[in-house]
């Protein structure tokens with residue numbers, strides 16, 4: 335069943351054009367001139383219920399604007415969208431009962447209240463039955479380990495503590511879709527990991543659809559099965575995260591620990607990144623050199639104590655997609 339269907343979704347903003355110089359500034363003050371800026375340009379997208387989708391793109395690509403349209407915060411200039419069978423900007427109120435959102439840069443909790451009071455207020459806003467609310471709250475407090483912070487005003491919590499409360503708050507009413515805009519920004523690795531595990535748990539146990547934007551490769555790899563990449567407001571890639579890695583992984587890295595110094599390494603299709611008496615670090619272009627042959631060559635010519643083979647980091651893969659688009663290749 336479909337969770338999200340989007341056709342030709344477009345958003346253009348009217349931005350003030352500031353004339354140069356003092357006189358120009360005065361003129362724009364009294365007679366402002368506007369130009370159109372296209373933030374999202376005709377996006378088509380279908381997301382099935384229970385899917386975990388990474389919605390990716392460089393800064394300013396139009397990700398947040400798309401999420402704002404899908405959650406009903408913004409009206410599009412053109413196009414249509416259906417989220418859980420509702421039009422987000424026309425049925426924003428009804429949709430709010432069925433979706434949850436976390437904006438990493440913006441708190442949804444009441445700043446001066448402790449989280450427990452925010453949860454209570456939200457339960458009223460979402461009109462949850464008392465018994466259901468209490469059992470859900472207690473379950474989330476246990477899973478997210480929130481007990482120590484429940485009674486501390488949000489303003490006194492650390493970013494990591496607050497974000498755990500934010501994600502729990504977004505899940506209080508058992509949303510069918512969770513929109514996450516940079517949910518782990520600024521968090522340390524341990525808290526990031528915890529938040530990812532909790533979101534994945536929700537997806538697996540409750541079938542929650544996850545729509546995530548993030549610049550964090552770990553979020554994408556660990557949370558999402560599918561990736562859509564947008565640039566200049568248009569979708570330029572739509573496939574599984576696995577396929578994104580497979581198609582674009584044109585190199586691998588091999589790191590050897592050596593028992594004794596070896597000869598300078600030379601092999602067609604490879605590049606030496608570092609060679610010392612005890613270490614050899616190579617990059618292998620897999621379209622030009624077979625990994626099997628490179629490994630056989632290494633074992634034959636060097637005394638090896640340890641060997642590690644690594645894929646390039648996700649950041650590089652995504653950078654590659656953007657660069658490919660910039661270069662006009664398909």
Ligand SMILES: Nc1ncnc2c1ncn2[C@@H]1O[C@H](COP(=O)(O)OP(=O)(O)OP(=O)(O)O)[C@@H](O)[C@H]1O
Pocket residue numbers: 347348349371372373391392393394395396397398399400
């Ligand atoms: N209210 C607005 N008025 C004018 N322009 C806007 C407005 N909101 C967004 N934009 C512009 O629309 C474009 C897309 O912005 P958006 O915030 O959707 O990008 P993003 O992909 O979420 O970027 P980031 O990764 O930096 O968060 C940007 O060029 C931005 O400056």
